[in-house]
Amino acid sequence: MDNPSVSRFWDNYIEKTKTYNIKPKVARWYVRHAEQYIKAHPNQRLGSHTPREVEEYLRDKGRNAPLEDWQFRQIVDALKILFVEMVQPAWAGDFSWQDWSMAAQSLRDNHATVARDYQADGGHDPEAHAAGLDEKDSVLYKHVFKRYPEHVKAFVAAIRTRQYSIRTERSYIGWFLRYIRYHDMTDPARLSEQHIGQFLDYLVLNRNVAASTQSQALNALIFFYKQVLQREMNEKISFAHSKKPRRLPVVLTRDEVRKLMEKIDGETQQLMANLLYGCGMRLMECVRLRVLDVDFGYRQILVREAKGKKDRVVPIPNKLIDCLQEQVDKIRALHKEDLENGFGRVYIPGALARKYPNAEKEFRWQYVFPSSRVSTDPRTGVVRRHHIHENGLQKYIKRAAEQASITKKVNCHALRHSFATHLLESGYDIRTVQELLGHADVSTTMIYTHVLNMPGVSVVSPLDMLER
Structure with a gap:
């Protein structure tokens, strides 16, 4: 030209x-x-x-x-x-312009997947641990740590010794901080059950929190007093209880699931959404899936360290075998190129990384759904390719639901709810569904039977019984 x-x-x-x-x-x-x-x-x-x-x-x-x-x-x-x-x-x-764009969101060092290793000494370093909290809690953390470092260190240590998740850790610490602030930064060792009750009253009467939120705050404080201060607490603490509404899960019909999938235009996102519905996986279980967890021989996926630190096995739907194989082949080619360009490392939790020092460059440890760009470890400067950020799929699902004119409140977890409900509709027993979902207690799975057997669902309306 x-x-x-x-x-x-x-x-x-x-x-x-x-x-x-x-x-x-x-x-x-x-x-x-x-x-x-x-x-x-x-x-x-x-x-x-x-x-x-x-x-x-x-x-x-x-x-x-x-x-x-x-x-x-x-x-x-x-x-x-x-x-x-x-x-x-x-x-x-x-x-797939949208795929490339959404897959570019990197995992920050306070993301749940990497936070614990990237801030491994958070209990002793207020700056490091505060980075994982929201802005208000981060400032409050530094004030509390300055006054009561021994309490904070012991609290974090007790949580991690019991291998609670990083999200539970952040939640518990947040309630602990707000509890101390509510009582004018008084040493919690000088407070009693009465002070806990006052704080819980405040949450309901002044903050209008949900019952589950109030229960979480109570659990956090009871945990602190029992496990850190070694104090036996009276379980019958007097406080105003938030009324817990009975909420049923959002479940899509099979036709709505079909319409939703048709509106997801990204190949990667469509495969992930199909796995959520076809296997009953949670969102984070899907994005953290690694190549070695996909068993094409037995046509099953090993979901590692799911909620409650439990592993479970779910079957791969026949319709997804070829798509999933193509995805793994793409990752193989990408990993080969990464290695040739001096990259190829993937994040592995600290204990496994020490046990298998060369595993981070092995293909089998790569994420099935990797980010489209690499990230730098803030501690060591090592460049790695993390998994795709979960926010991308959440946005795809919500937009697809709008385009499909589905008026229900649709999110990624609704696909898991639909998986369970549709299995029960097809005649599978409750114990089988419990195992596939990874529920520790069958009572948790029973919520889906309530969806199917709600009083009134099978009742013929008197309007329909009127003679024409």
């Missing part, structure tokens, strides 16, 4: 950025990203490009650890405008 043609091309490109609500001051960066892509393919006309060139370029950019999430998404959008709006090859409209 001669210079006037080049100028017109980029003028038109900038005009197209306006339709994507990109501000004029920012548009020049999109032009720059598109120019860099073109310069990376000096001997190839844009019209002859295929998805392969775009994917290779994005994978290469994704290996740039200092690149921020928003910068990577900007590159994806810049190439989308270049091909969808300007070059317009036949494949551009169907390319």
